[in-house]
Amino acid sequence: MILGLTGGIATGKSTVTAMLRERGIPVIDADQIAREVVEPGKPAYESIVRYFGEEILLPDGQIDRAKLGEIVFSDEAERQKLNTIVHPEVRRVMREQAEEAEKNGATIVFLDIPLLFESRLQHMVDKVVVVYAPAEMQMARMMERDEFDEEQAEKRLRAQWPIEQKKEEADFVIDNTGSREETEKQVEQLVRRLKADVAP
Ligand SMILES: CC(C)(COP(=O)(O)OP(=O)(O)OC[C@H]1O[C@@H](n2cnc3c(N)ncnc32)[C@H](O)[C@@H]1O)[C@@H](O)C(=O)NCCC(=O)NCCS
Ligand SMILES: Nc1ncnc2c1ncn2[C@@H]1O[C@H](COP(=O)(O)OP(=O)(O)OP(=O)(O)O)[C@@H](O)[C@H]1O
Numbered sequence: 619m620i621l622g623l624t625g626g627i628a629t630g631k632s633t634v635t636a637m638l639r640e641r642g643i644p645v646i647d648a649d650q651i652a653r654e655v656v657e658p659g660k661p662a663y664e665s666i667v668r669y670f671g672e673e674i675l676l677p678d679g680q681i682d683r684a685k686l687g688e689i690v691f692s693d694e695a696e697r698q699k700l701n702t703i704v705h706p707e708v709r710r711v712m713r714e715q716a717e718e719a720e721k722n723g724a725t726i727v728f729l730d731i732p733l734l735f736e737s738r739l740q741h742m743v744d745k746v747v748v749v750y751a752p753a754e755m756q757m758a759r760m761m762e763r764d765e766f767d768e769e770q771a772e773k774r775l776r777a778q779w780p781i782e783q784k785k786e787e788a789d790f791v792i793d794n795t796g797s798r799e800e801t802e803k804q805v806e807q808l809v810r811r812l813k814a815d816v817a818p
Pocket of ligand 1: 626683705733
């Protein structure tokens, strides 16, 4: 069974991913893959430099993510352009990794895809799990974790579907508004239920 793990920025997907992995459930991370496919020498890297120019590179040749983030979260057309370059590669690698996990005997695999709904990737998964925290909490957690000011955090929030809409479309919701312990209990319960569903 393939599950999509999604939510909004800073709602707690990485937190839930860590809890799933502790229970031996493989989680394939789209953000991580999106970092790997833009490393120097990769085709997506070349396309990004060709389009955005060498100004977006650090002295060591890596992409300056802070700089590229400022550009794409301030301009929808530029963000779409970046998505067009990066997303097909991310999807390809995610598929490969999911097949590999299934080959290795996994019966439950999660794909952590922040933009699952925005990119209409529901067809890649059997069920969708949304990690939920309300917008005010997303803002507060982003400002603390990433040291963004209010405007930077708001721009990132506006680049995604509202979390309330994602919650409505979910098959399962993990409410991450309480303590980590409360979230962990919900993860535990979900894993138990999924294991029962896939049991022969
Ligand atoms: C713009 C970039 C360079 C900023 O890098 P940075 O290290 O600051 O952020 P990071 O990659 O860790 O992403 C953090 C979160 O931002 C949000 N986000 C990232 N890209 C996008 C996007 N194109 N549209 C909307 N939200 C996005 C997601 O919730 C993601 O979890 C980077 O996010 C990127 O290359 N984005 C394009 C690829 C993409 O869509 N990745 C997300 C899912 S595959
Ligand atoms: N239940 C919680 N209580 C307090 N803080 C939390 C809780 N869950 C997550 N956080 C904190 O909120 C921030 C966002 O969580 P996390 O990184 O898991 O979100 P994410 O959805 O993976 O983010 P992104 O979309 O940016 O990848 C982190 O700094 C994390 O430590």
